[in-house]
Amino acid sequence: MSDNIEGKVIVITGASSGLGEATARHLAEQGATVVLGARRAERIDTIAKELTDQGHKALAVTTDVTRRDQVAALVDKAVETFGRIDVMLNNAGLMPLAPLERLKIDEWDRMVDVNVKGVLYGIAAALPHMKRQKSGHIINVSSVYGHKVAPGAAVYCGTKHAVRAISEGLRQEVKPYDIRTTVISPGAVATELLDHISEEDIAKGVREHVAEIAVPALSFARMVAFAVSQPAEVDVNEILFRPTSQPV
16 A cells, blocks of 8 residues: 555644544554645644654644635645645534534634635645646545535535535646545544533533444545555545444
């Protein structure tokens, strides 16, 4: 698998924990150069140092994906340092679940800013470089909730449906530039995502359910590696995966 991963410059948002951290570590082990973006500067600096101490190539750039200028700076720094960008993984996301009637409007705004606009800002930052290169791969993270809707998750589901729609539009538009696109929709994965649920009654039930069935974040990292490792003429457009025991 590492044959088509080794040497690639891969930018990852939300890289300080969970899916992003696991993917950065996994791809670095496959020989990729990883550029880590996240708000927690100390955390991504630590991860990057651990990787470089192990002989891998890694760079940390403090990034808030709700800031278009910071996402652009993340990608530009990757290109400036390593000469190109091969993969953009728009991974940063929030999941503060609550019924609409509880009017968690600030959380709605935050989800739209991170889950939707953050993805768009990642596309906007990477696309000009990839068009110039006539190559590249943009990977966006949706969710099983991007394929269904559940009570208490309406806004989150809306953002993840949006990611799938944006990804499909991007896929159709970038064909002249030999750019590949993938949207990955995970089911229950053990990450910090549940920590974003502010309503304790909801958080308790979700945590208990997820703890019973969740797969490790490395499962997601392997999906990313699968998509990236394919030869240039193969475009893996969508991956939907769940724990074997997850019924919905």
